Amino acid sequence: MVALSVNGKSYNVDVESDTPLLWVLRDTIGLTGTKYGCGIAQCGACTVHIDGVATRSCQVPVGTVGAKNITTIEALAQDGKLHAVQKAWLDLDVPQCGYCQSGMIMAAVSLLKQNPKPTDADIDAAMTNICRCGTYQRIRAAIHTAANA
């Protein structure tokens, strides 16, 4: 059994401690908003927040998380109110297929927390996730929109 705090709720999950956090979130807890894309921390589709910091959950053994707080895309909106980044994503209609967008949004929220007014170069450096549909132009615009919201 591994104890875990996800989106403000405590869980005890019956998995091996080396199981990647991604699969515990998706298959054990049932939070499928976090996606599998590569399993080697290349694509960023599995990005969640661990104590507020964007982290690729496919490379985090669940046994190493301990008491840290995990936040997934499902808990980003609070009290039915979208996060400013989600709002910008909605206003600019960023997603196409949408599969990478949970990870993109989590990465963008983390970036803005550390750097409230990122430049294009800051965005280039921080947003290393893959989008195969090619929504990058709108992602960049939406991050600037959220920064100015």
Place this chain on the structure above:
Amino acid sequence: MTHMPKINRRSFIINVAAAGAGLTLGIKLPFATDEARAADVIRAADGSPEIDAWVVIRPDDTVVIRVARSEMGQGTMTGLAQLVAEELGCDWSKVTTEFPTPGQNVARKRVWGDFSTGGSHGIRDSHEYVRKGGAAARIMLIQAAAAAWNVPAAECTAANSVITHKASNRTVTFGKVAEAAAKLDPPKDIPLKDPKDWTIAGKPLKRLDTPDKIVGKTVFGIDTRMPGMLYAAISACPVFGGKLQSYDEASIQDMKGVKKVVKVGNNAVAVVADSWWRAKKALEAMTIAWDNGENAKVSSATIANFLKDGLEAEQAFVGNKAGDAKGALAGAAKVIEATYSYPYQNHAPLEPMNATALYKPDRCEVWCSTQNGEAALAATSEASGLPVAQCDVHKTFLGGGFGRRGQTDFVRQAVAIAKELPGTPVKLLWSREEDMTHCFYHPITQCKMTAGFDANKNLIALHMRVSGQSILATVFPGRMDKDGRDPVVFQGLNPGGPEGAFGYDIPNLLIDHAMRNPSVPAGFWRGVNTNHNAIYVETFMDQLAHEIGEDPLAFRLKYLKPKHAAVLKAVADKAGYGTPAPQGVYRGLAQIMGFGSYVAACAEVSVKDGQVKIHRIVGGTNSGHAANPELIARQVEGSFVYGLSAMMYGACTVRGGHIEQRNFDTYQVMRIDEMPKVEAIVMPDGEFWGGVGEPTIAVAAPAVLNAIAAATGKRIRNFPLKDNDLSAA
């Protein structure tokens, strides 16, 4: 929006099963209080009446529009809904959508037409009948209101989900007359609006699927969850055509969570466990022996030699011919030649292949991301051994498709596995490594271009010889012509026709194809054959202009047909072609006609210390009509990323008969730091209906390559770009 009726999954399954049993009669579920009166009304799963197959209206005025095509990011779901809503005259804010199942479609004599979503056909092939679906429903709703008011239907109008009889100042909402309308006979004469009167269609409305996609709610195939579900990880022989020889099941049977090991077909083995991670770990721990067969000798070098032979082969399939190209070349004052090659590409949609199957002795159902629901249904039937009427496929949203999900290999595998565990749903998920090495790859080709000029620098002859792989030979051998030739190889090169006509009028022209099919399976990859055809034609035309000292735009315009020329001129104008570019920045052009649309691009590029920086691309498309210009602009932006990723980084190389690249570390793609500024010109001329998901992908690469040549003088003819050294240029 919802893609399934708003009831829990358990009852949904039961309802669909019940519907399946009565499918020959349509979907008649026992919700109506007066069975006799409602006998002819077909109802959605929540009991709301279907006005016709495309439109369900709930009592609260919600309009449920049925979308037959798959939504994989291209926006077809929103665009098709706009076309239906336009003719229906409903309030757009009340629109939601659902995907009917392929099983329902078959049972209802294909009332929703084709489910296949590829070749940029989604809207251009179905716009007329979906608009008629909306218009017929409007006529029936008006008729029902007019009957209730006892006034002529001709005196009533419908807009914003409200029917109005002006003379008596009466109004009623769609929801109030839906029950009555659903009982009426559909009209025979269904006139459609003139597109210039559109208020919903043709407008840059927001996508219907965004709200769920930004909160993690959208259900993709990989997100399917069912009570008691097990998970499967699979490994197929890495060498194409190879077989499974043996596996050591005993070595993993004690591993935690492992439930079963299943041989899948003759070339794969799957481990089923209570979680995917446990299944994957056990699969990796199991010793598997492969019978690689003859193809283990195949490598990129053997394939290249095989194709090279085709460049000079006597025998080739002629796709486009005018005059006598070979004779004119023999007598030309100046002859220019160039040879090219284009590698295999993996689609690499971010959602790896997967399918969830539930097999019972009398019924088999599949939940999956598919571009072709009916093909997936047929695959389910074949793999389960059950008739189509006892099978169904539930389409989810797709985490990218790009052509890969038109195939059904993963569906067959999932059903084969589930068949060994009757009554238990099993989710088969491929690892990224499995996905990278078991694709239907973008076909590999080589090309030799030969051009001849007369003494006055007029281009009098062109011979284009493509040698390489046929997609149809792999995936649809039955669609090849009677002599075993594949006409699809000439996309963008055809003498005419609505799909992809060659743009240049050259008096002596020969475009032919020598088919060479290596062991690596080929498939439809976004843009398909236009990707390499556009690179070959457009970079060569650019080279010709430079070699005779003419401007590449002016040179092209001398030979281009009017519609091809118009979109090229539009992008050149917007990009400021002919005016000075910023310091160190060079421009390149390209055009093609593909998937029924005319497209062009003008790229701005700089090259410093061998590093290419793409600053800006103006992309233009004339798709005839535009169901939603913003959706099209997104396809332009996104297609450029896809096409440029392939040109700059993409190559699946072969060693020992298998693909060497196994994940995104070795199969690199563009990320945000390389994204140029894309400006899209959407310029429908109203004269035809063309596709938009794919055409522009083909012009990004040649426009950038021509800009690189302008900057460096170096012509890149073998791909990807990363394998070329520009540092000395």
